[in-house]
Amino acid sequence: MEINKKNRTELKEYFKINDKPTQEEFADFIEAGLNQAEDGIAKVQGNPLSIQAEGETAGTQEVLDVYESLTDDNPQWSINLNPRVNPAEPTSNQPGLNIKDATGQSRLFIKSNGGNVGVGTLEPASKLTVESKNTPSLLSVIDTSNERTTIFEVSKQEDASFFQTKLGIGTNTPEAPLSITGTGKEANPDEAMHITNRSILFGGPNAGRFSNSAKIIAHDTNVLRILGMTSDQETSSRKVEIFAEGGMNIKGHVHIPEQFVVAFSVSLHVDMTGAKNPLEFRQTNYNIGNHFKSNDHLIAPVKGIYQFTMCMRNNTSDDVGWVLRLNDTGFVNGGGSTTDEPHERSMLVANTKLHMNSRTVTTLLQAGDKVHVQQRGSGGNDNFSSGFEGILLQALM
Template sequence: MEINKKNRTELKEYFKINDKPTQEEFADFIEAGLNQAEDGIAKVQGNPLSIQAEGEPLGTQEVLDVYESLTDDNPQWSFNLNPRVNSEEPTSNQPGFNIKDITGQSRLFIKSGEGNVGVGTLEPASKLTVESKNTSSLLSVIDTSNERTTIFEVSKKEDASFFQTKLGIGTNAPKAPLSITGTGKTSVPDEAMHITNNCILFGGGNAGQFEHSAKIAANENFGMRIFGMSSDQKESSRRLEIFAEGGMTTHGHIHIPQQYVVAFSVSLSTNMKGTKNPLQFKQVNYNMGGHFKDNRHFRAPVKGMYLFTMCMRHNTDDGDVGWKLRLNDTGFVNGAGSTEEERQERSWLIARTKLHMNSRTVLTLLQAGDKVHVEQFGSGGNDNYASGFEGILLQAVK
């Protein structure tokens, strides 16, 4: 930077004893000093030092340049107001206070009004925004009480962040690398994920579901409970899936609540004669999982191998009576065979004489949502106490 001013030694030469300074020398003397009215710097008694920015009100306004030496061409650091995001775009000014380095790069910016702070950026999107164009750490917290120890670091290098000491949430005395002492929710899930001393309650898509949907909890009886996620606000819709292709080992006992066992047993409540499609079983012996619907059909909750048994007793002399196990109203459950007759024969039974008892067991693969029911055909009839339909899920499959 070029300064066209006289230094103190030169000015003192104008005012030696018996010398008479000229008008030009007096002008040099006056120009060498700061003028509060003209130079944009003022010190009013009782007030702090004031500096006026240089520049148009709608553009970047320069406040202060800091040089290592005034003979340098450029300052090491500069302070300005309302800097431009794009130097070529007059309307890209950001209102605020900025510190930039010798390269012209913003290093610290505080936005007016919002108070957002930008490190390496003129457009802070949050209370603190850090931008970097290299692989150095973006943010570090270091303890120097004994030796330099990194406590917390966020780095672009491997998209990694880590804590090297203990972090406490809800406690000022953390016992572990991450200690959480919370009083958040342990039931009735909302959008947030709640972690307390003895429970993890999942949020997000679990919000508004059943009271104990999608959570892991330690109870007072020294047990660990995992609650599956519900699909509505009913306990009966709750599901839990465990994938372990390499096998799973358990120590102790695993208790499966009754509602998660898929099995049913139903019987005729009255003697039933003639064609019935679907056949209605009003005597429900058990319906674990609740998948036998309307006393008429079973709906598969998951893809899997299922075992069904039909047992019926003929009780009339006026014709044959038979049962067919139907799939999705039109097909037959056991799909082996190339023709409709072959598939039908593997899924039905028939009785031709009075008191004749017959049964058939069918093992089949069902898709989730498949519907199975019994069709009765023929002119004969069945005993109510000896004729029934049963089924069970043997194994869920992918």
């Protein structure tokens, strides 16, 4: 930049003892100083330093140029108002404050009115817009308390014909569109969602519930676990709902916890004659889930559709019958009634010696319901072919 003003050494030469400065020398002296009325810079007592921009109000107005040396042709940095998006188009001005570099490229722009901030752009589309060309890292948050650690970084990777944005949290080398490392909260949920490099712990309505409620985790046992949300502090209340009206396919082995598996088969171990309530079956063929109790009754672990089969062979000349009882007071599928008509829906009768008969009953049970077999009549049956079986067909939440 060329400065056509006299420096202090030159001005002092005009005012030596016995010298008489000329009009031109007085003019040089006056021109060498700043004039608040003419030069656009003022300092009024009690007020901050004021600088007036140069240029037309409708166009770009230059405010401040910063030079490394005033002998340089161009400033290193400049501040201006209302910069043009396209320098060749006067109508492309953006109202606001702009900081540009030696090449004229905007580096920081604050737009008037809304206050949107643009980094590398004069057209910020949001509260903060970062625009860059061929720069791998766009945004970083770095902690230098102990060592330089990148906490948060947004970068882009060139992949053939497009740029893919990558976001790293806890890493400065994100390998995916979202890369998260570190050890965050994996239990005892609160209001926030906690994501670590191996788990997702949901917050919101899950706050304050069981320690492992509503969580997805890549477990150490080489298993991906999806833990449902509890309604309180008990694991027994944990539930997962999957809505797939069009159907759902599962490939591979599906493990169902034993408490939700009901399958039993029991038989008589000796001949039973006469009325028995409840009828005991002391030979257990299998009892998966251990829901058939005390050799004589089932306790339903969950609400669901259950199926029972009774098979009995009469080994006497007298009638013998079996009937399914519900909660000791009614008959299965009898609506709680103890009259003959309802109980016949769940009754099995053999009235001839060596007569063998069976009956299958399907019913809805609530969690905690009790089902047992009652034997009626004076006849009896043999232990080799008389038994009772049951299975849970479908649990209902």
